[in-house]
Amino acid sequence: MGELATMFAPERVAVIGATESDGSVGRAITENLAADYEGDIVPVNPNADQVLGFECYEDVGSVPGTIDVAVVVVPGSIAVDVVESCGEHGVENVVVITAGFSEAGSEGASREKRLREVASEYDLNLVGPNCLGIISTGVGMNATFAPQNAQPGSISFMSQSGAFITAVLDWASDHDVGFRDVVSLGNKAVLDEGDFIAEWGDDPDTDVILAYLEGIEDGGRFIETAREVTQDTPIVMVKSGRTEAGASAAASHTGTMAGSERAYEAGLEQAGAIRVDNTQELFDYAGILSGQPLPDGDSVAIVTNAGGPGVMTTDAIGDSDLSLASFTDETLSDLSAALPDGANIYNPIDVIGDADVDRFAEAIDVTLEDPNVGAAIVMACPTATLSFEDLAERTVALQAKHDKPIAASLMGGDSTREAQATLSEDGIPTYFDPARAVRSLDALRRYREIQAREYDEPTEFDVDRERAREVLEAAERRNTSRLGVEAMDLLSAYGIPTPAGEIVDSPGDAEAVAERLADGEGVVMKIVSPDILHKSDIGGVEVGVQPSEVADTYEDLVVRARNYQSDAKILGVQVQEMLDMDGATETIAGMNRDPQFGPLMLFGLGGIFVEVLEDTTVRVAPVSEPEAQNMVDDIESAPLLRGARGREAVDEAGIVETIQRLSQLVTDFPAILELDINPLVATPDGVSAVDVRLTIDQEKL
Amino acid sequence: MGELATMFAPERVAVIGATESDGSVGRAITENLAADYEGDIVPVNPNADQVLGFECYEDVGSVPGTIDVAVVVVPGSIAVDVVESCGEHGVENVVVITAGFSEAGSEGASREKRLREVASEYDLNLVGPNCLGIISTGVGMNATFAPQNAQPGSISFMSQSGAFITAVLDWASDHDVGFRDVVSLGNKAVLDEGDFIAEWGDDPDTDVILAYLEGIEDGGRFIETAREVTQDTPIVMVKSGRTEAGASAAASHTGTMAGSERAYEAGLEQAGAIRVDNTQELFDYAGILSGQPLPDGDSVAIVTNAGGPGVMTTDAIGDSDLSLASFTDETLSDLSAALPDGANIYNPIDVIGDADVDRFAEAIDVTLEDPNVGAAIVMACPTATLSFEDLAERTVALQAKHDKPIAASLMGGDSTREAQATLSEDGIPTYFDPARAVRSLDALRRYREIQAREYDEPTEFDVDRERAREVLEAAERRNTSRLGVEAMDLLSAYGIPTPAGEIVDSPGDAEAVAERLADGEGVVMKIVSPDILHKSDIGGVEVGVQPSEVADTYEDLVVRARNYQSDAKILGVQVQEMLDMDGATETIAGMNRDPQFGPLMLFGLGGIFVEVLEDTTVRVAPVSEPEAQNMVDDIESAPLLRGARGREAVDEAGIVETIQRLSQLVTDFPAILELDINPLVATPDGVSAVDVRLTIDQEKL
Secondary structure, rough: OOOOHHHOOOOOOEEEEOOOOOOOHHHHHHHHHHHHHHOEEEEEEOOOOEEOOOEOOOHHHHHHOOEEEEOOOHHHHHHHHHHHHHOOOOOOEEEEEEOOOOOOHHHHHHHHHHHHHHHHHHHEEEOOOOOOOOEEEEHHHEEEEEOOOEEEEEEEEOOHHHHHHHHHHHHOOOOOOOOEEEEOOOOOOOOHHHHHHHHHHHHOOOEEEEEEEOOOOOOHHHHHHHHHHHHOOOEEEOOOOOOHHHHHHHHHHHHOOOOOHHHHHHHHHHHOOOOOHHHHHHHHHHHHHHHHHOOOOOEEEEEEEEEEHHHHHHHHHHHHOEOOOOOHHHHHHHHHHHHHOOOOOOOOOOOOOOOOHHHHHHHHHHHHHOOOOOOEEEEEOOOOOOOOOHHHHHHHHHHHHHHHOOOEEEEOOOOHHHHHHHHHHHHEEEEOHHHHHHHHHHHHHHHHHHOOOOOOOOOOOOHHHHHHHHHHHHHHHHOOEEEEEEHHHHHHHHHOOOOEEEEOOHHHHHHHHHHHHOOEEEEEEEEEOOOOOOOOHHOOOEEEHHHHHHHHHHHHHHHHHHHHHHOOOOOEEEEEOOOOOOOOEEEEEEEEEEEEOOEEEEEEEOHHHOOOOOOOOEEEOOOOHHHHHHHHHOOOOOHHHHHHOOOOOOOHHHHHHHHHHHHHHHHHHEEEEEEEEEEEEEEEEEEEEEEEEEEEEEHHH | OOOHHHHHHHOEEEEOOOOOOOOOOOHHHHHHHHHOOOOEEEEEEEOOOOEOOEEOOOOHHHHOOOEEEEOOOOOHHHHHHHHHHHHHHHEEEEOOOOOOOOOHEEEEHHHHHHHHHHHHHHHEEOOOOOOEEEEEEHHEEEEEOOOOEEEEEEEEEEEHHHHHHHHHHHHHHHOHHHHHEEEEOOOOOOOHHHHHHHHHOOOOOOOOOEEEOOOOOHHHHHHHHHHHHHOOOOOOEEEEOOOOHHHHHHHHHOOOOOOOOHHHHHHHHHHHOEEEEEEHHHHHHHHHHHHHHOOOOOEEEEOOOHHHHHHHHHHHHHHHOOOOOOOOOHHEEEEEOOOOOOOOOOOOOOOOOOOHHHHHHHHHHHHHHOOOOOOOEEEEEEOOOOHHHHHHHHHHHHHHHHHHEEEEEEOOOOHHHHHHHHHHHOOOOOOOOOHHHHHHHHHHHHHHHHHOOOOOOOOOOOOOOHHHHHHHHHHHHHOEEEEEEHHHHHHHHOOOOOEEEEOOOOOOOHHHHHHHHEEEEEEEEEEOOOOOOOHHOOEEEEEEEOOOHHHHHHHHHHHHHHHOOOOOOOEEEEEEEOOOOOOOOOEEEEEEEEEOOEEEEEEHHHHHHHHOOOOOEEEEEEHHHHHHHHHHHHOOOHHHHHHHHOOOOHHHHHHHHHHHHHHHHHHHHEEEEEEEEEEEEEOOEEEOOOEEEEEOOHHHH
């Protein structure tokens, strides 16, 4: 068990603000607690001697003995003081139901700041404020004011919306869905999703962690925790505010600052969380993950008494990452023996409409025996010869016999009710729509894949960190936050190849460098100024300059810069070797910082691929080698790097290494807020960062 | 009413093969008919005097008076004879339940051929064979052997799978879903989906047409019929066999020859059918389309008592083609007056957790009054202060008052049951998952858009059809089915611009043509041979040939062709003007024939866009001008034609016209099986078909 063990298995719970007053939250919580809680209930209220038959105390200090959990339902004005007295008297776990904190304007925000300080001073495990409370069915504790309690089960569920918890509990009571722990996160002043994920990951009685979140407080910590937890326990979550409209609704609802949706998408994927878009999937996936074993492979057998719905199911498999199992010869011959003429022994198996339960069950049995079959879908339409209830019983037995996951689609109404209950007791989900059965099995496959992940450590390249710091500090001394080609050394220091070149500040020096660098094709010359972001647009770049023209070109570049902005700070002119662009592809590697997830790496092909087709991919840094490779694999235009249409393949390994080195750079220097290598030219022989632009935060140096 | 009126409103139904024998299909059908049918039931069976109390006749001929519908359940061996005698005795409508036709091998296929001939001879409206039967609740007729009857309603439903009908009826009886007519299509030997769509389109009592199809017999006719029908009646359908796996499952199930999924996708879209992927959407959409009015616009208001679920709903709107309504100042001020502090008066409206039904209803009322609001979602979580049932009643009243569509999400279990029934009586759907409510409203929006469509006639360009025929006939005379640049005249005849050029058969003629065509850049020369498909690959194309080199190049091209294939038929060499490729973009316009939908037009950008990014779009021909324009709009790389990244925009109108002219060509000549203009070069000044390849079927000339 984790650090929050006593929170979820307390022996003594105090309700501070308990009351008998009708319709009050203090009464609702005390009543909910009184219903099933195995431990002691201690009401605290200076104006009562008893609450609902329990002896009531004036304040926390006057309660004899230890309080494991204090639930605070006092008015906002005194809530922080009450929490402080909890701390003073040794309470470790506090659940603050009281509202009127950061969700309620600036006064509330400063109240929440004080609350956080108090919690920190006394090292409190604090849930809320502004929440519905917590439930732990293991000890029968319902410390919420929800109208409906949770049934016991193995799903632990947290939600940033209290109302959603009440909805889910109401629905769950009617759908035989049970919970281990339930937490209403409220404003997450102290404890957040990362804490509960860690706790439930350590809890042997939690099979699945569900979450409804509108934001994640600390993306990096979330990824780290979730990666470990999901080795044993799946996490299924709705992260709402996905769309622009949704994000602004979330902001007005809880004040959640939306990080970028792309960061969430990448970060949650990297964390191993299974993200879903709606409540139906949330509970469909929770159900099958807590009820069925993981499949060995991704191939599925369909056994049905109806051809048409079998086709629909097959389509749903085609839409998923599952595949239709190919049976062994033995299976085919067994099926052939077991099934009549007209039946289909190939997947989807059609036992046909006149099948009774024996024929149906034999087909399921033979199929599950097949080593090529990882999971099965049992799908039946109502017929005169088949009882859904019999089929359910046989399916449960066969599932147990073969220990392979099954999802059912019993296509009917009332007539399926009993069968559904039988299947559900064994953890086999059943749906009218076979597409839902397929998606649920696909969730199992996905979790198996997550569980099998190995998270490689990011490679630590041998880099010249001091030199990089010098480049950044030089910018600081120039009092600028924007750097361009003058920062090429930053890349070199981290082992990212750049074209040979130098920044010079006189036509003469330019000539000297050009003499050294130029081959027949001449050199590239670029104006170097922190005030000029788009050099090409103002004529600040000249390509193929012959040494004889270098001095004149130097002057031209400076004049153009001055014409553009008379007081532009000009650091000089960069003279760079010409790259052989034959067989070269321009790519982009970059980074910006997300408020929740920190450094977000980006990769894509340059030009139209980024600007028109928006074919880019992102990952939260630091990225390991496989993650960097995945970034390249992810883009749709990747074949262009690999010799599509008769081109020579470029140095893909060089790209992958550059992404990693860049990841190391931006991880080492939080002062780098944004950085773009554009273009990172890739040729069959290597890569070269031809241009760079970055923004730094001097405060963070 | 349509041509099949007597089939769905018969006064007299004969069951040929009726019997009392236990567990037989003949008994099941007679029993089902006897249950509710308002008309006369006439069993026909030579071995019985009575069946279930109805007087039984020896054969169809001995039945006095008219039979409106004959249901045939006799053995396969005599089924065709029985149908023939139906025809002889003036029966117009025949439903053949009997199996053992094309679904059962070659013998069955020839039996089905005979059945079709008989039907044609007597002009029979024949359903099946190999089907479950038909239902028409208007006259209480259940002429199926399904275990469950349909409740009356306004949905007419056809299915290529009989089992799916039994499943749907079982489910529907439990979900208050009613039907007008139900048809099990079976093998579709005579009547197919097009016939029933036409019939139900004419039926004032059918509000929505639902279909489960594995294939469409005649795509062109389907599009034509559906376009007309969907002006008044929405069509929602599952066309299964979408995926490769599904298509092969469908083929083994019903022998349906899969046309290309892309053709179905385009064809059904062009037809105005709303295609869904699964049964949940099929019935969700049917429910709202039959229960709610169409929205005026696409903007939706959300009224909720719970912030978090409001955010989820907003996300779902972001995922759809709906938008979040912006309220008028009047609405905002009314909401502000009606709602307490802490409520959110902006969309999504949060009436907050302590709202009673009056506050909730007032917010709904004010919102629906707003002219900016096209539709509303009423979403509630369980609270102590709100009764779902009261909310349902008020919602029904407000829906009637404002006549705007509403979908509800009552988030709970059993506690929502009664409210759900109240809403459902008024045709307001309710779901636990708000995302389903959003998708259902989006189906209304989509149908409104379909209803508003104007299907322009394809433009009839003035073309030289005779000249085109000559080109094709010339190929026929050469006994070849493949044509290349020698068919450029085909394009010219249809007004598609081609570069100036001629096919010559001697070096001297080549020189003469080159002298005439060459500017400073020279000419293009291509070998012309039906046996050489990929001219460039064998060195059969030379670009920028100066007049002085033309004679030598001629010989070179011929030698290379002979080296490639010594007996290649060489028609000569094409000498073409050089195009100015500055600012040019290569595109592809093509056509191939789909077995169901006929000529399928394709458009895309050339090179990597087709080969690597697969960025192409298709439409069933003939295409009108707006459809051709849509094809260009559809591709992701379209911005490259419109001046992205500082390029000059190309002649998009020229592309659109070329697509239409090509559409007219392939519609005029069914002999053209495939045709590709690749590249169709587009410049700012116009378009030019630089190369063409086609395959023809000489039989069809």
